[in-house]
Amino acid sequence: MKTYIVGGAVRDALLGLPVQDRDFVVVGASPEEMLAKGYLPVGKDFPVFLHPKTHDEYALARTERKTAAGYKGFVFHTDADVTLEEDLIRRDLTINAMAQDDAGNIIDPYGGLRDLHDRVFRHVSMAFCEDPVRILRLARFAARFAIPPQNFHVAEETTSLMQGMVADGEVDALVAERVWQELSRGLMEARPSRMFAVLRSCGALQRLLPELNALFEPGTASERGQQLMQILDATASHASHRQALSTRFAILLHDLALVPAGSDTLSVEKLRVKLADGICQRLKVPAECRDMAVMLAREHLHIKDAASLSAADTVDLLTRCDALRKPERFLEMLNACACLFLEELATDTVFAPQLQLSQALDIVLKVNGGEIASLYAAQPQQIPIAIRAGRINALEAASNAQQ
Known part of the structure; x- marks a missing residue:
């Protein structure tokens, strides 16, 4: 029984x-031997065990055979005679197909060190084309x-292989959860x-996100794709802090609508929302x-265009965004807008609408809706109208005070 550190570590x-996680392969052992040594079984499709002390993952060396389309269509074989090279x-990828033994020696049967030096992503064997998730991983x-x-x-040659996988429909077999992951x-x-860029180069983006791929088609739309990237x-790479996934994803989907010039603003807005929501679903x-x-x-x-909004428009914006119940989410959206427009506005200072609307939110949050509602107990249908008016008045009063 021999153990090796493998893969990304x-x-x-x-x-x-920095090495985050260490994965180990065990050669020359059976599941029974692993259990006898105190390892805890966790694998469902093939034997994987947790070390009794470190809780690192140890997988028995295995081979696999493709039996169906998609990334789940495999039969795995583990046995004490399966070699490390197998x-x-x-x-x-070759750079993920290296191992290290207990003495620190690197075992590199497929040229991973060379490709690591040359900074190349290269598939190890034709087995790559049997698992479409590998396109996403690459x-x-x-x-x-x-x-x-x-x-x-x-x-x-790896790009060509991936193009063939896409043409053969392997990408179409991917489940939504794995694509999102x-x-x-x-x-x-x-x-x-x-x-x-990699997904575009092999045709996978057209299958997975055709709405986004359309932004890179030849013509004026291609400029939008590059600008979005x-x-x-x-x-x-924002210097101030690491932007959240929800911010990055929202920026990716914020404007995928391809419409003729002069189209109705409201119709374009509805199309943007429809496309974003459709992808999310x-x-x-x-x-x-x-x-x-x-x-x-x-x-x-x-x-x-927050500077042109009236107090009533601002309250309606905050209401549409549910900002009073979820102020942190609204502030995150303002931050996403800052990321969208700061470069266009040629400034690295505070995004003025972000400051203006965050201050407006603070003002509106201080309006006592419960107190206003109590004044209209006999007219409950007037309560939302009165609360909205109170918020508008608060914003107008604050604006007048600044002038």
């Missing part, structure tokens, strides 16, 4: 990056390893635009990300 250590060849790695001195690129992780990496990367996006995406699609231009 070996890769990141060689790159001089286990490593089933992995996705795209996510491209977003992660996109800052010098990493700055990896995809090998031409990988996309959300890629959005949180250093340069999310690299993930979408620039904003997304700038948001990811299709990918089964968590509620907090869905709500932020739909709200930003609907409100970002209203917020940009």
Whole structure:
């Protein structure tokens, strides 16, 4: 029985990056032997065990055979005679197919060290094309390893292989939850635009997010796609703090509407909301990300033009966004708008609408709705009208006081 550190832990250590998790492969052992040594079984599809003290994951060396479409269509074989090389060849990329033994020696049967040095993402074997999740994982790695001195690129033969997978319909077999899992992780990496560039290059973006892919089609729309990617990367690298997933995702979906010039403003706004909501429903996006995406699609231009809003318009905006019940979410949306428009406004100072509307929210939150409601106990239908009027009056009074 021999154990090896494998995969990302070996890769990141060689790159001089922090190692977050260590995965181990065990060669020459059976499930019974692992149990006898006190390891705790956790694997469902194949034997994986937790170390009795460290709780690190130890997987028995295994081979696999494709039996159906999609990422679940595999039969796994584990046995004491499965070699380390047989286990490593089933992995996705050469840089993830290295192992390290107890003495610190690197076992590299498939050229991972060379590709690590050359900063290349290259598939280990044709087994890559049997699992469509690997396209998403590679795209996510491209977003992660996109800052010098990493700055990896995809090998031409691997791009060709992925294009074939897309043409064969493998990507269409991906379930929504898995797509969202990988996309959300890629959005949180250093340069999310690299993930979408890889997905575009192999045709997967057209299958997964055709609404976004349309922004890169030749013509005027292609400029919008590139501008969106620039904003997304700038948001990811924001110096002040690490932007939340819901912020990044909302920025990604905020304006996917392709409409003729001169179209009715309200119709365009409705289309933006419809597209954003449709993607969220299709990918089964968590509620907090869905709500932020739909709200930003609907409100970002209203917020940009906050200086022209009347007190009544401002109260209605806060009401539409449920800002009085969920002020933190509204403030996050203002932050998303700042990410959208600061570059356009050529300033790195405070985004004026963000300051204006956050102050307006503070003022409105201080209006005592319960006290106003008590005055209209005999006329309950007048209560919401009176509370709205009280909030408008508070904003107008604050504005007059500043003049």
